[in-house]
Each structure stands twice: as structure tokens, then as C-alpha cells.
Amino acid sequence: xEPTPENPAPRNEVNDDADDWRxxxxxxxxxxxxxxxxxxxxxVAIIFQPMVCAIPPERLAGSALIAELSSVKMAxxxxxxxxxxTGIDASAADLIPDExxxxxKEHSVxxxxxxxxxxxxxxVFSPELGTLFLLRPxxxxxxxxxxxxxxxxxxERVLPLPCREPLxxxxxxxx
Numbered sequence: 082x083e084p085t086p087e088n089p090a091p092r093n094e095v096n097d098d099a100d101d102w103r104x105x106x107x108x109x110x111x112x113x114x115x116x117x118x119x120x121x122x123x124x125v126a127i128i129f130q131p132m133v134c135a136i137p138p139e140r141l142a143g144s145a146l147i148a149e150l151s152s153v154k155m156a157x158x159x160x161x162x163x164x165x166x167t168g169i170d171a172s173a174a175d176l177i178p179d180e181x182x183x184x185x186k187e188h189s190v191x192x193x194x195x196x197x198x199x200x201x202x203x204x205v206f207s208p209e210l211g212t213l214f215l216l217r218p219x220x221x222x223x224x225x226x227x228x229x230x231x232x233x234x235x236x237e238r239v240l241p242l243p244c245r246e247p248l249x250x251x252x253x254x255x256x
Contacts, residue, residue, distance in 0.1 A: 139210050139239035142181075142190050147229065147241055149181040150203060150216065157201045157218055158225040165220045168199035177205060211235055214244060 153176045160169050177195040194206040194213075201218040211234035218225050231244035 137235075137239045139212070139233070139235055140241055142207075142210055143212055143214070143231070143233075143239065143244070144241040146181050146190055146192070146205065146207060146210070146212075147214065147216070147244065149178055150205070153177050153197070153203060154216065154218075154227060157197065157203070161201055161218055161220055161225050162223065169197055169201045177203070210239070212240065 156176055157169055160167075177192060177197075180189040180191050190207050190209050192205050193208050194204070196204045198204070203216040204213070206213045213232050215230045217228050217230070219228070220226075228246060229241070229244035230246045231240040232247070233239050237245055
């Protein structure tokens with residue numbers, strides 16, 4: 082039997098989409114819904130991407146500098162655990178590298194001043210970063226704990242988070 086306007090052909094997978102305009106309208110709506118979802122995700126990514134990637138290069142290089150000091154910190158840890166009253170051998174400053182592998186403005190980060198005090202405090206200054214770091218050990222129950230203070234000509238935002246404690250004598254007034 083031939084299909085006529087009064088007696089349409091039975092629906093099946095072959096002619097379902099071609100004969101019924103409502104099905105294609107549903108597909109268009111589904112496609113538009115999908116497109117709107119993609120656009121929303123792209124906008125969210127565009128808005129939040131700068132927040133994720135807004136870490137200043139000075140902070141990254143400063144964090145790498147602190148990480149490079151781990152061998153010095155370990156040497157001081159050993160000396161402090163054995164006898165915290167005798168003080169630290171000054172040759173520990175020789176373990177501090179003159180440059181670190183971190184790149185800042187396409188150059189290695191130099192360390193122009195480095196010192197280890199008798200109490201084990203490590204002081205380093207990097208002219209490229211314009212940052213001075215002071216790492217201080219303290220012995221608590223046989224374990225050495227480290228604190229970090231820093232000061233930068235670029236402001237506090239470039240200091241690694243653990244080093245935002247002000248340097249001794251530069252304490253912030255209470256708010």
C-alpha cells in the first residue's frame with residue numbers, strides 16, 4: 082500500500098527523521114542546548130584561567146631557591162640534633178649554591194649573599210629577585226623545625242607563602 086496524506090506510511094528508523102519536522106526540531110534544540118553548555122564552560126575557563134596562572138615568576142623562582150637550600154637545611158639539622166648548644170659550623174654556607182637552576186627572566190637566579198649563623202639561621206639574598214630570605218631552625222623535642230621570613234622589593238605577593246612572615250624588626254603593627 083502506497084502512503085497517502087490521509088494514510089501515512091508507518092514510522093520506522095528509515096523514514097522517521099525525513100518525514101517528521103518535529104524530530105528535526107528536537108535535534109536542533111538538543112544541539113543548541115549542547116552548544117550553550119559548551120559556551121558556558123568555555124566562558125568559565127576564560128574567566129578563571131588567569132586566577133590559576135597568576136603566580137608571579139618571582140614567587141616561583143623564590144620557591145625554587147628555598148627548595149635548593151634543602152641540602153643545607155639537612156646538614157644543619159644533623160648538627161643541631163647531635164648537639165644544639167655547640168652551634169653550627171660556618172662551612173655550611175659553602176653548601177649554598179651561587180646559582181640555582183630556576184629561571185627568572187631567562188636567567189638563572191644568582192645568590193649574591195649567603196650566610197649561616199652559629200644558631201643555624203640561613204640568610205640568602207638574590208639580586209634578580211630583589212628578595213632576602215631568612216630561614217631559622219628551632220629544636221623541639223629532638224626534631225628541627227624551620228621557619229621562613231622574607232622581604233622583597235616587589236612586595237609580599239612575590240614571596241613564597243611559607244616565607245611571608247616579616248623579618249625580625251619589621252613586624253607589622255596589629256590591625
